[in-house]
Amino acid sequence: MLEIKDLHVCVEEDGTEILKGVNLTINKGEIHAIMGPNGSGKSTLSKAVAGHEAYEVTQGDILFEGESILELEPEERAHLGVFLAFQYPVEVPGVTNKTLLRQAYNTIAREQGREELDPLQFEDYAKDKLDLIDMKEEFLDRSINAGFSGGEKKRNEIFQMAVLNPKLSFLDETDSGLDIDALKTVANGINQIADEDKAVCLVTHYQRILDYVTPDHVHVMIDGKIAKSGDKDLAVKLEEQGYDWLTDVASVSVNGEQ
Amino acid sequence: MAKVKQQTEQTFLQDLLDFQGSLNGKSEFLDEVRLKGAEEVRNTPFPTKKLEDWKFISLRDLYRDSYELASNLEVDFPDFSEHFLPESKESRLVFINGSFSAEHSSTKALPEEVVIGNIANLAAEGNEQLKEHLHKHADFEDDVFTSFNSAFLEDGAFIYVPKDVTVEAPVHLLFIQTDADKNYFTTSRTVVVADEDSEITLVEDHIGLGDNKYFNLPVVELNLEDRSFVKHTKIQRDSFEAIHIARTAASVAQHANYESYTITRGAKLSRNEPRIFQMDEEVEFTVDGLVLIDGDQVSDTHSVMDHRFSHAESHQLHKCVINGKAHSVFNGKIYVQKDAQKIDSFQENRNLLLSRKGLVNTKPQLEIFADDVVCTHGATVGQLEEDELFYLKSRGLDEQQARELLIYAFALETIENITVDSVQELLVDEVHRYTERQLDSELTV
């Protein structure tokens, strides 16, 4: 579904290279987890996939369902079925969740040749999704993330994902800031949304969410590269030992390449 | 304030006074008002940029061009019934180029006790209430534009709501300006008196049907007696070549509440001067504004909130969206007179600048002579947030949809307070059309 090939990404503004050759393949039906120290480039990777303008791809490619999406606008990627749950969800005062999501849902539906929903149909549809992650109805009519608690914002991202029903979801630290019950609810929501036709990539610092959402692959990103990949046991090892042992390996291999 | 010495600028407006006498003969009362107005115009120079209050805008276009009296022109216009509000089917007064159109008006929905009609007819009938209130509340000292309006006062709306009467249906005051070959000017006057314990909702609606040049100079006087409640929405959708210079004065008595929302979308140059005068203790007033301008439009709001007695709550949120080379000016004066204690006044001017060449001048001006006063005031100039745009786009909205949603959200705060549903809807459409224009690359410079 997603193939990232030797991806190099710079900050548009000052040209600093953040991603230094990322390779990652995510297939239909898979759940991936990306871990790694602060500042290693996990969010940058997520945003590059979603098409954020601040990041310039200087080398490599991102293929979605076999086609390069580098030239596509963020909304065009969304139309194809790419979704990003933000590490820091943006507050948009004055625009309600319902307004945004109905417009987004219908735009995507139109682009994908599916039926659009009228306001009443959409309301019913959205309410089902709210139940899925145990959110109160009032959140539909509240301004997007405005005044939401940290945990509510994260939950709202998953709600949006549930409504838009994307093929590929990058969830950037959606588990951070959630209490234990909320974590279970959100994990449960993710499990219900993810089926054999979809793929999910969790960016996380904690092994805990992986107890509920079992990843098929775990990757460690260090200094703009995937330094190691493995199965869910890798996450357990990282939880116990941290990243030091990998940093050494990474730097050795960097040296080895030179 | 010290008077600035001013060179007299020769304008065609002054020449027009020669024709002013031709309006006389239908009502002695109006003849007098006009005579006095003409006298004042003769003695008052028209403002120029040299005056502090006029330094940001140029009236050269207004002074250089010649204008004809609108009522002297033959009018020819298309059907404009699309602009009628469904809530005001039988509570509407229509003025075409300043003259009353009985054919398009209806006041059947209003309680019988309410005096409502056009000034020309009421004056000809010698209506006492009109005589009592006309030109009593427009307290614009030495203002040549108010005088000019008086000098050519022919027609306009008059409403008197007696004690204890609540007018349920919103009253739509529809000022239609037609397309014409010649430049014309129109000077409508609106007088609204809400007697004790009465209530009324007004929608003052200025619409230009063409893209022609004209000069629209409306003066609105409102008098709110004790415990009355007046909601006043003004929508200015004049032609994009028009000049709109407006004065609105409201006197607010004890326990009365004046709530106003002014929407500015049209005119090449517009200047609004709302002035609220507190006439007694315990009053509330709102003077909110929403300005949506682009191209080379100029919108200027000079407001005065005059707190003269204790216990007042006032609110002014003036929001502007500026694109292209448009220019927004805001000067909000808040006076709190000596002994006017316990005043709670809020003022904010928020600007959303969509282009590099757009311009904002903003100046809150507080003059406070009392000590037990809470005045919050401020001004901001911001742009559409890239993060917000990206967030919305990542959900599938295109550039146009995302911008529109953000501009709409910015504007909504004002629009959502307007209690007439169809007005809310038409303003949402205006915001939509406005943002649609914004993607036109020529406008976004």
Ligand SMILES: Nc1ncnc2c1ncn2[C@@H]1O[C@H](COP(=O)(O)OP(=O)(O)OP(=O)(O)O)[C@@H](O)[C@H]1O
């Ligand atoms: N727009 C930007 N301008 C300048 N530097 C940036 C920008 N975006 C990211 N960076 C830098 O790139 C590096 C990677 O940032 P990124 O947010 O991708 O890290 P992360 O792995 O998600 O970290 P965390 O675990 O703390 O969320 C950081 O050093 C960050 O400061």
Ligand SMILES: [Mg+2]
């Ligand atoms: Mg991050």
